[in-house]
Amino acid sequence: MKSKLSAKRLKNYASELLTNKAVYAAAIAMLATNVDAQKKPLDLTVFDEWQSIGMKELSNNGNWVAYQVNAQEGDNTLNFFGLKTDKNLNFHRGEQSVFTSDSKFAIFKIRPFYKDLKLVRIKKKKENEIAKDSIGILNLVTNKVEKLPNIKSFKTPQKGGSLLAYLLEKEEVKKDKSDSTKSKDKSAKPAKSSGKDKKDVPLELVLRNLTSGQKKSFKNVVNYDFSENGKQLIYSTKQEKKDSLDKNKYGVFLVNTATFAQKQLVDTIGDFKQFTFDELANKVAFVGTTDDEKKENKSYYLYYSSVPAQKEIQKSELVGLKKDWFVSENRQPKFSKDGKSLFIGIAPKLEEKDTTLIAEDHAKVDVWSYKDDFIQPQQLKNAEREKKRSYLAVINLDQPQQLVQLADENLNMVDVLNEGNSTYALGISDNLYRLSSSWDSTRRRDYYIINTKTGQKELLVKGLAGNVETSPNGKFVVYFNEETGIWSSYNIETKETKVLNKKLKVNFADEENDSPTLAGAYGIAYFTTNDETVLIRDRYDIWEFDLAGNRKPENVTDGFGRKNKISFDINKLNDDVKTINRETPIYLSAFNNGNKQSGVYQTIISKAKKPQEIVMSDTWGSQKMTKALNADEFIYTKESFQNSPDVYVSTNFKDEKKISAINPQQKDYSWGKGELVTWKTYSGKDATGVVYKPENFDPNKKYPVIVYFYEKLSDNLNRYQAPAPTPSRINHTYFVSNDYIVFTPDISYTIGHPGKSAEDYINSGVEALKKNNWINGSKIAIQGQSWGGYQVAHLITTTNMYAAAWTGAPVVNMTSAYGGIRWGTGMSRQFQYEQTQSRIGKTLWEAPELYIENSPLFNMPNVKTPVVIMHNDExxxxxxxxxxxxxxxxxxxxxxxxxxxxxxxxxxxxxxxNKNDIQQRQQQFFDYYLKDKPAPKWLTEGVPAISKGIDWGFDLEETK
Incomplete structure (x- = not known):
């Protein structure tokens, strides 16, 4: 019974009776009830206001944080926070923030209003009727911002100080009144793409030195880029019909960013792109063609020169290029780190279409052949990608005309070693295993060592199922064989192979694998300096292996992970750091598989001792932790089921600073809490799940329950789930706020019997849950999407214990689905039933009884549970x-x-x-069957086709 006393009167009453502990306790309980009663349950109108954290990064000097706050439906906000000054700056509709490498400026895009972009999508406005993208230039010293309208794109060099280049959009008509740089509309909400830009429209390019103020413009630009160190800017131009054929206006140009002096590299009209420089900006390369713009399959060539070029660059006539092969326009050339080699993409010339053919006079037919590497739907899905496929080749710049082809149709993938400095490369071929990929999910490959000077290749390992990585300095190849569970290292120079983990009893492959396929490795965590050792993970701990095989393996985390069921990995704090020092403290990410806490530990690789706990909690976020490049500042998020993710910065993870505070409105709504539960399944196995209870949970009340499942979900115990319309699952937070219990049981599977496994874990979990007095055992529903939807369909054919069921995109007939197509990828579905999620383990003709056993369709006469099926035609x-x-x-x-x-x-x-629609239907369906609320008309009467788009059937009947 809820108290009608005000909170203020209750406080006074309690303070007057402090000497009476019993009365005081009762008063506090009444106060808590009263406060809870003031909170509202979540409803369908609240979703748009809920926010999430998008990108987050630190400036190189660690003084500034940039983070994006994303709205579910509306405009995003970009925020900058000064760690030294506590200055907070926010920019409505800001996105794609970039700090300059000297940490003096931040550049960001400002999108048009979401409401305007939406009007474009629904064709009530034309694109040229709304403001174009703008950019903001924030001075991090003065905190002043400059906004520039009508910007198509911008770039800054990775390491080049305060330089900025941007392309100006053409103004087609008068600006809309809601100019994206001036509007102060607070109600607007995140921007999405307004559609593709017109291809290669020549525009004005502006180069600016933001520190000195120096500025220069260049006309008719289509492509541009900086060198990594910012010393050079390169751009290409395109002729406009109204312009003269002045050679000084067209081609490719190089700009020295220190002096803004310009030099013409190519004086020919054509298409030039894919610019690249070597690390010191002493060399430049790109691809280009002078073919007519209307030609379908143009012939591209390589252009290469030293910087500064002594004369205009001519296209390279490459010796070693096969007949009817050309330089690929779809792959950017790349210099080796030492600048001595240039890697390019090449490709065979595509067949020309006969444009004189009349389409109506010829059949449109797909010819399927049993000999095809990939089935026709998969080929059609990937046709555009295949047209753009290129094959790696290399040029030794001591002989710039001589090309060595490294990849071709038979050996189609090549990885360079040591950033191209090595004489060797790793070749990978899947050719022999393409046909079987329709039913075999094992990713087998043949691996070769290729000499980049001669192109000669030598087989390393054939038909390997497993992981392969090369060491950063290019001395070793490290690979895992899923069939044997063995990690090996191969010395490229000596051609010696060493088995790394043969004498260890620890399993380095997935210990929980319950599918009829090979278990994958936990993976490589890192390499150490100079390719000395490799760090490899088991389920819990990290092991160090000497790549030369001269000393025994060491458990870097000293077995602490396995002893405490904590899974460790090494935090990759910066993408540029390729190796770690064995003598320097490193940070480990940690996840406790028992209580689901996560956090950070620290250790030193060479010590191989118990790691030191830095932080471990229910609120440590799941997102990647990173570090400022030149400062000891770390950025990360923290969250829990009850606490929205927010951005934090710290130097030691104890004295931390909270940067963001999103979703303050949550305090007005009833929330919930998740609790781990365990039980024994019918077959006697240990089982785990999570029970989510309402915030104002009353153990004397009887609650309806929604059971949601997929495979294993308990690791999500401390994950925040924002109120949002569902894509066809259930939003735990929403239903818990509306006085439901939500239960998510983990499931492990017996090969060949996925349906019975679901019964064993889900039904036993529900039976265990029903033993609590606060569960209404007659008001329990089940819900699942995709694989979860299959399990819902199966369960309602085997038990009548559920009051209602909702299944999304279920497979109900494994015999017909077995031969189907996954139209999103064009792949056959056979592998899924034999080896992966469906876990049958055999073909349809080897074990038809298993396919029938696990197909709910054959048992539909047993169903008594009301069920909604969602399945969409795309x-x-x-x-x-x-x-x-x-x-x-x-x-x-x-x-x-x-x-x-x-x-x-x-x-x-x-x-x-559609998400909003299904969210409302889900609530109405479960409210009707689990809470005895009135039924909506779409349940009682349906929605006739003639009423489609007029009446959605949401109106409730007056009585049940």
Whole structure:
């Protein structure tokens, strides 16, 4: 019974009776009840205001933080926070922030209003009727910002101080009144793409030195880039029809960014792009063509020169290039780190289409052949990508005309070693295993060592299923064989192979693998300096292996991880750091598999001792932790189920500074809390799950329950789940706030019997949960999407213990689905049933009884549970005829069933309007069956086709 006393009166009452402990306790309890009663349950109108943290980064000097706050539906906000000054600056619609390398400026994009972009999408406005993107230039010393309108793109050099280049959009019409640099509309909400830019429209390029104020413009530019060190800017121009053919205006130009002096490199009209410099900006290369713009398959060539060029560059006539092969326009050339080699992409010339053919006079047909490497749907899905495929080749710059081809159609992937400085490369071929990939998910490859000087290749390992990595200095190849569980190192110079973990009893592959496929490795954590050792993970700990095999392995974390069920990994604090020092303290990410806490430990590789705990908590975030390049400042997020993710910065993880504070409105709403629970399954196995309870949980009350599952979800115990419309799952937070219990049981599987495994874990978990007095055992529903949807469909054919069920995109007939296509990728579905998620372990003709056992369709007469099926006609993962088969069976049998087909939407809903719709239908469905609330008309009467788009059936009946 809720108290009608005000909070103020309750406080006074309690203070007057402090001497009476019993009365005081009662008063405090009444106060808590009263405060809880003032909170509102989440409703369907709150979603748009909920925010999330997007990008976050530190300036190189560690003085500034940039982070983005994203709205679910509306405009984003970009924030800058000064760690030395506590200055907070925010920019509405700001995105894509970049700090200059000297930490003096921040450059960011300002998008048009979301509401305007939405009007473009629904064709109530034309693109030229709204403001274009703008950029902001924030001076981090003065905190002043300059805004520039109508910017197509901008670039800054990675290491080049305060330089900026940007392309100006052409102004087609008068600016809209809501100019994106001046509008102060606070109600607007995150921007999405306004569509593709017109291809290669020549525009004005502006180069600025933000420190000195020096500025220069260049006309008719289409492509541009900086050297990494910022010493050079290169750009290409394009002729406009109204312009004369002045050679001084067209081609490729190089600008010295110290003097702004300009030099013409190419004086020919053409298409020039994919610019690249060596590390010191002493050499430049790019690709280009002078073919007519309208030609479909143009011939591209390599252009290469030293900087500064003594004369204009001519295209390179490469010796060693096969007949009818050309330099690829789709791959950027890349210099080796030492600048002695240049790696380029080459490709065979594509067949020309006969443009004189009349389409109506010829068949449009796909010819499927049993000999095809990939089936036709997969080929068609990847056709554009294959047209752009290039093959790696290398030029030794001592002989700049001589090309050595490293990759071709038979050996289609090549990785260079030691950033191109090595004489060797790693070649990879999947050719022999493409056909079997339709049913075999094992990623087998043949691996070769290739001499980059001669192109000669030598087989390293054939048909390997497993991981392969090369050491940063290019001395070793380290690989894991999933069939044997062995890690090996191969010395490229001596050609010696050493087995690394043969004498260790620890398993370095997934210990929890419950699929009929090979278990994958936990992986390489890092290499140490000079390719001395490699650090490899088991389930919990990190091991150090001498790559030369001269000393025994060491458990770097001293077995502490396995002893305490804590999984360790090495935090990669900066992407530029390729190796770690064995003598320097390093930070380890840590996850406790028991209580689901996470955090950070510290250790020194060479010591191989118990790591030191720095922080371990329920609130440590799951996102990557990074460090400022030139300062000991760390940036990370913290969150829990109850606490929205926020950005923190610290030097030691104890004295931390909270930078963001999103979602303050959460305090007004009833929330919840997750608790780990354990039980024994029917078969006697240990099981784990999470029970989410309402914030004002009352153990004397009977709660309805929604059971949601997929495979294993308990690791998400401390993950925040923002209120949001669902893509067809359930939003735990939303339903818990509305006085439901949500239960998420983990499931482990027996090969060949996924359906029975679901029964064993889910039903036993629900039975264990029902033993609590606060559970209404007659008001329990189940919900699942995709694989979870399959399990829902299976469970309602085996038990009547559930009051309602909701299944999204379920497979119900494994016999028909087995031969289907995943239309999103064009792949065959056979591998999924034999080896991965469905876990049957055999082909349909080897074990038809298992496919029938695990196909709910054959047991639909047993169903008594009311069920909603969502399956959409553009589902790219599970063919939507599976949902149709289920619905048609239940309809024929007279069972209570409804099917939702969101026209044109995918496996998981993408369109927000559809998400909002299904969220409301889910709540109405569960409220009706679990809370005895009135039924919506879409349940009782349906929605006839003639009412589509007019009446959505949400109106509630007056009585149940």
């Amino acid at each position: 589902d790219g993962a599970v063919p939507w005829y599976q949902g149709i088969e289920m619905f048609m069976a239940l309809r024929r049998l007279g069972k209570p069933a409804w099917m939702l087909n969101y026209n044109g939407d995918d496996h998981n809903l993408v369109k927000r309007a």
